[in-house]
Ligand SMILES: O=c1[nH]cnc2c1ncn2[C@H]1C[C@H](O)[C@@H](CO)O1
């Protein structure tokens with residue numbers, strides 16, 4: 412069998428469910444926007460700045476990994492900055508062959524220069540609209556929905572949940588909580604999750620990354636999460652190939668796991684790509700998806716994450732198609748729209764690659 416290269420993977424359609432807008436900026440854009448905003452960076456040369464992010468995020472700790480976001484969030488405080496970052500995000504994902512993406516960010520982190528929450532969302536949506544239209548003219552079709560994140564250490568989740576519901580017809584497709592996990596359990600935000608359920612809205616929860624099974628259990632059984640952001644530590648409930656009650660529930664209910672291999676290695680949630688639990692979770696037929704988390708901090712892309720898995724686990728087009736269809740089935744857009752992307756875009760392309 413001919414090995415699948417990174418360039419081959421770029422050509423294949425991919426679906427991405429877990430990508431942070433403030434974790435995917437182009438280094439050159441940060442340098443330009445920081446100069447305008449008067450924000451001091453650790454490096455002023457774009458190439459060295461890119462390397463700085465990867466090295467600083469490579470810390471073995473989620474808390475230290477998250478400190479690097481101070482330099483991206485600082486340049487996303489104006490409509491111009493937000494629009495530019497969203498537009499470039501759409502172009503970069505589309506050029507990497509991503510055909511469907513859900514991109515998340517925390518509006519409450521972008522209010523330092525006087526923007527309102529609604530103005531933040533509007534600027535991001537305008538950037539995505541322009542970026543997607545431009546990508547289409549370059550022959551790269553992409554659909555992007557946004558997830559609004561509330562920071563789990565803060566107390567604005569109800570407000571952000573209401574913002575997400577208010578903007579559900581203009582591009583917001585779901586809600587999430589993120590930030591340091593240890594000490595900030597999902598149930599802190601139970602009111603927001605119960606509100607979202609009453610509104611028939613969709614949400615995922617970062618759980619089972621830096622903290623283990625209790626976080627996953629709360630996210631699902633108390634809060635009603637549709638998907639798990641990471642969820643990688645579900646393996647703590649698996650011995651050999653024998654599943655405990657919680658891991659059985661997650662598998663039986665087909666709860667999607669938004670796995671992010673490179674990010675997990677950087678924060679210490681997994682020892683290496685080769686030893687990442689994604690191999691076991693694939694073999695046990697969990698609803699596994701593969702994601703970038705933060706392209707800037709991990710120096711990665713969807714194609715690179717897939718190429719790493721091909722190399723580590725010997726996976727081929729059949730596994731890459733399985734991951735892609737799993738992601739598309741788990742997306743927060745309506746069923747008929749998910750199905751259309753699977754049948755019209757993903758399956759025909761992989762049928763050719765598999766032939
Ligand atoms: O992997 C992550 N775990 C928890 N929080 C995260 C992760 N990646 C990014 N974040 C945080 C930092 C960002 O500022 C915020 C919103 O995107 O979400």
Ligand SMILES: [Zn+2]
Pocket residue numbers: 429431589617640704
């Ligand atoms: Zn994340």
